[in-house]
Amino acid sequence: MIKLILTDMDGTLLNDNNEINKEFYPIFNKLLDKNIIFGAASGRQYYNLLDRFDKVKENMLFVAENGTYVVYKGKELIINSLERDIAMEIVKIARNIENAFPILCGKEGAYIEKTDPRLLVETKKYYTRHTVVDDLTMVEDEILKVAICDFSGSEINSLKYYNDYTDKVKVAVSGRIWLDITNKNANKGFAVKKLQELFKIRYEETMVFGDYLNDLEMMKSAFYSFAMENAHEDLKKVSRFITKSNNENGVVDTIKEVALNNNVRRLSIEELEEYSV
Template structure:
């Protein structure tokens, strides 16, 4: 582990506990990684405006692969964004509203846009999207957006992916199951793995110097990209094959357990 230069982790059910809390003294460990020459990155389906609030004290030292790779920020600066054409996400909105029981979210760079009739879901959405805006006519929304998300109140996203959204959109876009109630759609080729490779190219970091942690299907490409791929103990069994290592659960601070090992190895080097 002495060669590690980039560590990335998913947020929900991976770094965050089931209560949505960061491991204790996380900011201190980010400082220690920075001092050791290791970049700490968050790779999440969450947008930058939410992640910056969670890491307010450390954000300038970190990298953020946001919206499942739809945008990337390094040391406070945007280095990449992949916008979905307006007419294309308008098509997605219409499809979700007319032909499915999912609820559409247009993930703009500044806010999450939802139909006004979905106001009842705002408390759920606020956990992930710090800025939610209700729209009178979301079918004709025209904003910069890098991700389209569908929320499933019936908690059946894996089935929806297999039966509906994979067949409908998978040949034109990157479609990923983020949890049992979310599916994310990005431009084709956009995923967390590509985000890691772009950071590596920007910084001269090779895949064998990267480590990553995940728990669900939208982490698969990231885990396949890096040399040191970890699943947390509570990960979805469907991703076991994509991670070479396993650590403790999110509630046992499994990511932090390995970070401590990395820091110890750096001291011994």
């Protein structure tokens, strides 16, 4: 029986219009009735996720900022901070990357230095609490991660600037224009494993959904690992199953058909042939 379900947001639960399918809320209530914990595991800010799930936030699990900040039913469970000195080094490098901007992601809010219209639009999408400051290095907050908003494409542009940091921090391409840099052991998969320990939930009782490279570790943390049809090809390679795209309500339909209809009795891949990679 599945006891824990976690889904990424952008490109996964959300469609390309940034919408949650209307079917989600009745399905969430059914999961609640069955004592199945449901959570959003996202690079988004905790306060942004609270707003998106305002109707059910009292009973939601939030794995925010790529696994660095985890809250369940209003209680802080995990905080995995980034060392301040390293964060400032990362910020200083990002300032010199053409067409890219650093965002300092703290426990209390997000901080940016520039008022570039493109940056403001992207920041507002994912960081409900954000402040424009003169100097990121002067911000007083517990730092969860540094995000790089790279309008030239994170995988082909800003990623290479941090090749020398991969032994110190976790560098993850989290979207076409996003690079997230966190503490070395901070990622969604690490957070899922900690949650499994806290709630005494097994790997075989866990279901996860994702679409991009910041979901790689999370896919390895659950038997029921579903890559979206629209997912990055590298994510599909490490996922056990593939489901319909984010625009086809893949997450909610899979939860209905697999988690709520007892299609997991034997923990067998053959039971789920239509989803198999």
